[in-house]
Amino acid sequence: MTTKHAILSALAAAACLAAASSTQAASPTLDKIRSSGALTLGYRESSVPFAYLGAEQKPVGLSMDLCAAVAEKVRSQLNLPALKVAYTAVNASNRIPLIQNGTIDVECGSTTNTADRQKQVAFSVATFASQPSWLTTTASGLTGAAGLKGKTVVVTQGSLNLALAQKISKEAGLDLVFIQAKEQAESLLMLRTGRAAAWFEDKILQAGLAAAAPDPKALAFLPDQYGGNDYYGLMLPKGDPEFKAVVDGAIKETMASGEFARLYAKWFTSPIPPNGQNLALEMSAALKARISSPSDALTP
Numbered sequence: 001m002t003t004k005h006a007i008l009s010a011l012a013a014a015a016c017l018a019a020a021s022s023t024q025a026a027s028p029t030l031d032k033i034r035s036s037g038a039l040t041l042g043y044r045e046s047s048v049p050f051a052y053l054g055a056e057q058k059p060v061g062l063s064m065d066l067c068a069a070v071a072e073k074v075r076s077q078l079n080l081p082a083l084k085v086a087y088t089a090v091n092a093s094n095r096i097p098l099i100q101n102g103t104i105d106v107e108c109g110s111t112t113n114t115a116d117r118q119k120q121v122a123f124s125v126a127t128f129a130s131q132p133s134w135l136t137t138t139a140s141g142l143t144g145a146a147g148l149k150g151k152t153v154v155v156t157q158g159s160l161n162l163a164l165a166q167k168i169s170k171e172a173g174l175d176l177v178f179i180q181a182k183e184q185a186e187s188l189l190m191l192r193t194g195r196a197a198a199w200f201e202d203k204i205l206q207a208g209l210a211a212a213a214p215d216p217k218a219l220a221f222l223p224d225q226y227g228g229n230d231y232y233g234l235m236l237p238k239g240d241p242e243f244k245a246v247v248d249g250a251i252k253e254t255m256a257s258g259e260f261a262r263l264y265a266k267w268f269t270s271p272i273p274p275n276g277q278n279l280a281l282e283m284s285a286a287l288k289a290r291i292s293s294p295s296d297a298l299t300p
Contacts (some may be wrong), residue, residue: 028244041108042089043088070106074246095111096120106234124235130225150175152195156181
């Protein structure tokens, strides 16, 4: 090799190293994971069937399975066979701050992707499509939201549904009194113990907890419907498109391979822990559309 060729080869090698370094630095989240050797996943404790404590008090659910796929993708992307996966419990109030301050790298829960939240965090492609509803007790005799006039209702703290319920109350002249619970399980408890006449929440979250309640037949949904679909996604740090691409890539692979459909059947149309309840909820047309064409868009 001539001196000129040696110099050119050295320059090319240096350029490759610089490019690799630049690529690594382009993702602060991946860089942090690489340095620490650990990926930290945030999980909800009672968001059935997305992320909740199952048998042995370990987090399980659709979102947890998707996050496991993300962990494998990160492990492969960074070439870290020994990558550790750590878990941190989060709730509706602290999930965004914990993403923002780097305590967790991904939130594996049931968080709705909204324009306001996108100002603070990022979201993966959609993993579910949901709608809110009122859950009440059969003993209440209620047949519609109009019967809630002047009554106390519960919403989960940090949920988008508080603002919507307040809007419904104002527009329909219901004069509702609002109380807030820290988690969905507490919201259901307030309903079952008579501290609230109804609970306003995403219907799928209500259905999961209601099915596992000691008295599921004592609970009933009101028929009122509000608006279109809300889309859930895994929540990620804002301003890190390279990390988002890794997360999206993992989810898209499950959708393309049929694994997502299998996971959906596992959690929505089959007996689930800890009590073997079956939500018997077939996949919606809105979610099928997102599987065919994955997107983090807010509307169909």
